[in-house]
Amino acid sequence: MAIATRLAGGVPRAWWARLRRSGEWQLLFHIIWQADRRLAAVWWALIVLRALLPPALAVATGWLVGTVQDGGSLTVPLATVGVLFTLIQTLGPLHTELATNLGDRTSAALQDRLLTSAVAPVGIAHLEDPELAGDFSLARDFDLGITAPELRTCMGYIASGLVNFVAGILSALVVCGFRWWAGLLLLLVWASPHLLLRESVAWKDWRSDEVKAHQRHAEYAYRMAVDAPAAKEIRLFGLADWTAxxxxxxRRALLELSLQAMRLRERPIRLTVLVLVVGNGLVAWALAHAALTGDLSLSGLVTYAGAAIGVSAVASLEFGWWLADASRPVPVVAELEPAMKAIGDLPVGTTSARDLPRHEIRFENVSFSYRADSRPILDGLDLTIPAGTSLAIVGQNGAGKTTLIKLLARLYDPTAGVVRVDGIDLRDLDPDSWRGQIAAAFQDFVRYQLPLRENVAPDGAPDDVIRKALEQAGAADLAALDTVLSKQFAGGIDLSGGQWQRVALARALAAVARGAKVVILDEPTAQLDVRGEAEVFDRILQATRGLTTILVSHRFSTVRHADRICVLEGGRVVEIGSHDELMAAGGRYKTMFELQAARFAEGRDLDEDAGLVGEIGGDR
Structure with a gap:
């Protein structure tokens, strides 16, 4: 107890705290245990067992030699040597396979933590924050083999390195049986490369802005090369070589930065070689002198010489390199958890939103900026949406249409002002309860590589509800409900853009059937032709009659059917009223409407008119 107290007192607390916070410590003593406690226990047990075998073999070999000298029975010592040698040869491959399994489980555990960190916050600001993007990309893609070997590969080399390191220490203890100073000296000289060449092992700047930029570009090119959606354009435009x-x-830039950071220096190498030669030379001279003077028997010489050679395993720098690479994602994931929560989390209200809104949704002097140093997207916006009515929102790029929807869905909170639902501050409502009242079809909707049934109702719904939603969206005969919507699966199919949009609309309509009171349609028919749009929109109006519907669209043939139309400009409402009222007012809405009508009269495809879409299309 006294020795332990002295040792603990001799270790600087700051160094000890830094060690415990390091990725290496966290990986070996926390993360792998969280991933699979039993597998981690076996992994460590095999490290101890394998580390005992080399010094045990040295002792057994000396025993065998001594038995030969004495003319005794060789059965037991020879069998012992054979068993130890067999275990050394067989436990290695077994340990490697187990380490691969543990690496896979550890990787999955880290990804689970990252996924939880990404989805736990109420808002989404953490997923759009540029300062977190680099670390998030490093943490998300660490196991793709882009910036470092996969964890499943690293764990086997880490195990071998730990075995060598511990075996070297145990071998030094055996040498201490010859001379106490000999074992200690060998341990020190063979540990010296870890100190003298430490700059050649650890890549300290792997999280620098330059490294992050190269990594993100490499990951982006990798995604384009392997993801199916990009395959058509890459081949059509001859971009395969460009992507590669x-x-x-x-990747070469990353490798060069890594090699530059770990490049061996001439002076440390010379000093390391000198230390190794002098230290091992002294011990070898002492062994030889003892043997020649009769102070050491032949069996003892064989035992201690074999153990002395075994101490060299302590010098394995490969262990440190693999451990440093494997542990890289650990501190990133650990730091991202609180950082993402701090940026993306929102105050959680407790008031139920069941059956809301009954009267109105009101934006009161609402302002919003995505960053404190950027211009406001919404600036003192006032808007009232009566419950049970439809409102269309139009405006130029950057007017704040999509931002308004994000605030309504409480993906963000206003930087100033308040959004109220029947007089209740939206921040006081339970977020999950409020979002349960919302059905949405976004322009950038998700295309789930799942059966049609789960695309329409990911959280489950009766088949009759799903079929009715598909019928209302004009997709009744699209495919069987069990058909996977991806050709990457056996029996799967691919859909056109318009068909996918109908599926997204069906998803919103299924939510309406299950009780949603607010319908958000963000460019809901952008990938449909004019006739398909008219057909689908009539179906939507019928299905959402009596609900509060907010529609964002650049097609005025669609928005004119809304009860009221809101024109945003400069982050504020500049016009609001019915189609007839706004046309009679002769303001901004009339100008945009007549511009689009003139293009239509000329027979031009509105969706392909870049100038018009830029004038009245989407925004953030």
């Missing part, structure tokens, strides 16, 4: 070159250039 981008990945190669960025």
């Amino acid at each position: 070159q981008r990945f190669t250039e960025r």
Whole structure:
């Protein structure tokens, strides 16, 4: 107890605290245990067992030699040597396979933590924050083999390195049986490369802005090369070599930065070699002198010489390199958890939103900026949406249409002002309860590589509800409900853009059937032709009659059917009223409407008119 107290007192607390916070410590003593406690226990047990075998073999070999000298029975010592040698040869491959399994489980555990960190916050600001993007990309893609070997590969080398390290220490203890100073000296000289060449092992700047930029570009090129959606354009435009070159250039840049950071220096190498030669030379001279003077028997010489050679395993720098690479994502994930929560989390209200709104949704002097140093997207916006009515929102790019929807869905909170639902501050409502009242079809809707049934109702719904929603969206005969909507699966199919949009609309309509009171349609028919749009929109109006519907669209043939139309400009409402009222007012709405009508009269495809879409299309 006294020795332990002295040792603990001799270790600087700051160093000890830093060690416990390090990725290496967290990986070996926390993360792998959280991933699979039993597998981690076996992994460590095999490290101890394998580490005992080399010094045990040295002792057994000396025993065998001594038995031969004495003319005794060789059965037991020879069998012992054979068993130890067999275990050394067989436990290694077994340990590697187990380490691969543990690496996979550890990788999955880290990804689970990252996924939880990403989805736990109430808002989404943490997923759009540029300062977190680099670390998030490093943490998300650490196991793709882009910036470092996969964890499943690293764990086997870490195990072997730990075995060598511990075996070297145990071998030094055996040498201490010859001379106490000999074992200690060998341990120190063979540990010296870890100190003298430490700059050649650890890549300290792997989270620098330069490294993050190269990594993100390499990962982007990798995604383009392997993801199916990009395959058509890459081949059509002959971009295969271009994509591969981008990945190669960025990957080489990363490798060069790594090699530059770990480049061996001439002076440390010379000093390391000198220390090793002098230290091992002294011990070898002492062994030889003892043997020649009769102070050491042949069996003792064989035992201690074999153990002395075994101490060299302590010097394995490969262990530190693999451990440093494997542990890289650990501190990133650990730091991202509180950082993402701090940026993306919102105050959680407790008031139920069941059956809301009954009267109105009101934006009162609402302002919003995505960053404190950026211009406001919404600036003192006032808007009232009576419950049970439909409101269309139009405006130029950057007017704040999509931002308004994000605030309504409480993906963000206003930086100033308040959004009220029947007089209740939206921040006082339970977020899950409020979002349960919302059905949404976004322009950038998700295309789930799942059966049609789960695309329409990911959280489950009766088949009759799903079929009715598909019928209302004009997709009744699209496919069987069990058909996977991706050709990457056996029996799966691919859909056109318009068909996918109908599926997204069906998803919103299924939510309406299950009780949603607010319908958000963000460019809901952008990928449909004019006739398909008219057909689908009539179905939507019928299905959402009596609900509060907010529609964002650049097609005025669609928005004119809304009860009221709101024109946003400069983050504020500049016009609001019915189609007839706004046309009679002769303001901004009339100008945009007549511009689009003139293009239509000329027979031009509105969706392909870049100038018009830029004038009245989407925004953030």
